[in-house]
Amino acid sequence: MFNNDQTDVLVVGAGPVGMLTALLLAESGVRVKIIDQGDQTVGHSYACALHPRTLKLLDEIGLANDVLKLSRYLSTVAFYEGADRRAELRLSGIGLDFPFVATVPQSALEDFLEQKLKQMDNVTIHWNHRLSALRQEQDAVVASIDKLSKSAKGYAVPDLDTVVQKTIHTRAAFVVGADGQQSLVRQCLGIDYERVAPPENFATFEFEWQGNGEHEVRIVMDEKTTNILLPLPENRCRWTFQRITTDEPSEFPSKDRTPFYVVEPTNDGDSRHELLSFIRQRAPWFDDTVGELDWSADIRFERRLAKRFGHGRCWLAGDAAHQTSPIGVQSMNVGMREAEELSESIVEILKKEAPLELLEDYNRRRRGEWEKLLSVAPSLGSRDEASSWVKKHSDRILPCIPGSGDDLALLVNRLESSCDADQETLVVSFS
Numbered sequence: 396m397f398n399n400d401q402t403d404v405l406v407v408g409a410g411p412v413g414m415l416t417a418l419l420l421a422e423s424g425v426r427v428k429i430i431d432q433g434d435q436t437v438g439h440s441y442a443c444a445l446h447p448r449t450l451k452l453l454d455e456i457g458l459a460n461d462v463l464k465l466s467r468y469l470s471t472v473a474f475y476e477g478a479d480r481r482a483e484l485r486l487s488g489i490g491l492d493f494p495f496v497a498t499v500p501q502s503a504l505e506d507f508l509e510q511k512l513k514q515m516d517n518v519t520i521h522w523n524h525r526l527s528a529l530r531q532e533q534d535a536v537v538a539s540i541d542k543l544s545k546s547a548k549g550y551a552v553p554d555l556d557t558v559v560q561k562t563i564h565t566r567a568a569f570v571v572g573a574d575g576q577q578s579l580v581r582q583c584l585g586i587d588y589e590r591v592a593p594p595e596n597f598a599t600f601e602f603e604w605q606g607n608g609e610h611e612v613r614i615v616m617d618e619k620t621t622n623i624l625l626p627l628p629e630n631r632c633r634w635t636f637q638r639i640t641t642d643e644p645s646e647f648p649s650k651d652r653t654p655f656y657v658v659e660p661t662n663d664g665d666s667r668h669e670l671l672s673f674i675r676q677r678a679p680w681f682d683d684t685v686g687e688l689d690w691s692a693d694i695r696f697e698r699r700l701a702k703r704f705g706h707g708r709c710w711l712a713g714d715a716a717h718q719t720s721p722i723g724v725q726s727m728n729v730g731m732r733e734a735e736e737l738s739e740s741i742v743e744i745l746k747k748e749a750p751l752e753l754l755e756d757y758n759r760r761r762r763g764e765w766e767k768l769l770s771v772a773p774s775l776g777s778r779d780e781a782s783s784w785v786k787k788h789s790d791r792i793l794p795c796i797p798g799s800g801d802d803l804a805l806l807v808n809r810l811e812s813s814c815d816a817d818q819e820t821l822v823v824s825f826s
């Protein structure tokens with residue numbers, strides 16, 4: 396097809412979604428160039444829970460074993476209302492290939508994906524390369540890419556400035572925009588985001604914890620907030636508490652590539668105090684000792700959906716097309732499914748000469764999925780037999796279920812059909 400500064404597919408963004416897209420395309424024999432403006436993979440745990448379907452995908456490219464060696468397996472999702480356990484979702488016994496959620500730092504996942512990419516002949520990964528413009532032609536897309544480098548200024552404390560070393564023009568049959576929240580690909584396509592629900596603020600705390608025997612995700616709801624406890628590997632866990640605040644939206648932080656957090660001792664003390672206070676108020680049953688605090692962060696998550704997932708020869712996947720709250724870790728996991736679907740469609744077009752319109756199906760399916768997940772379309776709880784507790788919280792339960800597509804339907808159906816309106820505590824067993 397193309398030579399030199401030409402490739403079959405240019406993937407913009409080497410986050411988990413971009414790297415998976417590149418891998419799946421390359422495995423089908425497509426030539427791929429993947430670029431990222433950052434200088435390496437992410438340094439922290441960020442989106443640290445993998446849904447069963449994501450694990451299956453990783454298995455198909457031979458990565459599940461390695462990832463699972465570093466993971467903690469969580470086989471139950473339990474719903475609490477204050478101190479009362481209201482619902483329990485067991486993932487075993489319903490035919491899932493991986494009947495659990497696996498927690499593993501996003502940094503480890505990205506490292507595995509990068510290592511795998513580096514083993515392949517038909518894909519090249521370019522860090523410090525930033526997309527600056529896109530032009531769609533009839534048979535191709537031309538991307539302008541700035542090659543970045545650092546130049547030092549200042550004397551006592553060197554200050555590194557990013558400078559453009561040169562600009563490369565790459566011609567590709569397709570461009571995949573997996574370039575995250577501020578997606579330039581989306582902006583170049585003139586596709587707007589729709590804010591489908593108000594943004595939500597969360598305070599996240601990760602700390603040392605001895606709850607070794609713990610194998611469930613716990614979602615704690617009250618009148619106004621949804622909170623989540625995620626046990627992590629290596630004697631650690633993460634509490635994410637929803638904040639009620641009327642603060643103005645702040646910019647979403649960019650990915651930090653350094654492997655360490657700088658925590659001021661005074662801030663650490665404040666954070667610890669706040670963590671303990673959250674636990675006392677919202678999860679009084681959590682009486683395990685809180686060990687050393689690794690890090691904490693306050694982040695505002697938007698709930699937005701791109702009006703389209705692309706057009707012509709440029710398509711979006713992952714955070715470039717959607718953002719949501721961190722509770723169900725949906726944005727990354729559903730983004731991985733988009734990587735799968737988009738790469739399949741592109742391969743069909745490139746190898747089997749399927750029409751470009753095939754990608755319209757991708758747009759329709761993905762929009763439909765997100766309308767459901769973001770509760771734009773009617774979903775869980777509309778059925779009469781759902782328990783009153785489930786009905787009351789349906790729009791908040793759906794984004795917490797670790798699945799999408801067929802898996803989500805399977806889990807939701809079990810949840811609905813097992814509900815008993817008279818039961819105080821709802822136990823949903825999948826055996």
Ligand SMILES: Cc1cc2nc3c(=O)[nH]c(=O)nc-3n(C[C@H](O)[C@H](O)[C@H](O)COP(=O)(O)OP(=O)(O)OC[C@H]3O[C@@H](n4cnc5c(N)ncnc54)[C@H](O)[C@@H]3O)c2cc1C
Pocket residue numbers: 407408409410411412413430431432433441442443501524525526527573574575576577578579599648649650651694712713714715720721722723724725726727730
């Ligand atoms: C501080 C922080 C905390 C988070 N916490 C959570 C959490 O608790 N739970 C949760 O579910 N999710 C969390 N997330 C979100 C999660 O990390 C994302 O959902 C996930 O990374 C999405 O993957 P992605 O591949 O779609 O995009 P990203 O991982 O954002 O990757 C996009 C990549 O594109 C690159 N890029 C952007 N613009 C350009 C350009 N013009 N040219 C070249 N490259 C470009 C970026 O450098 C980036 O590496 C957090 C994110 C951050 C930053």
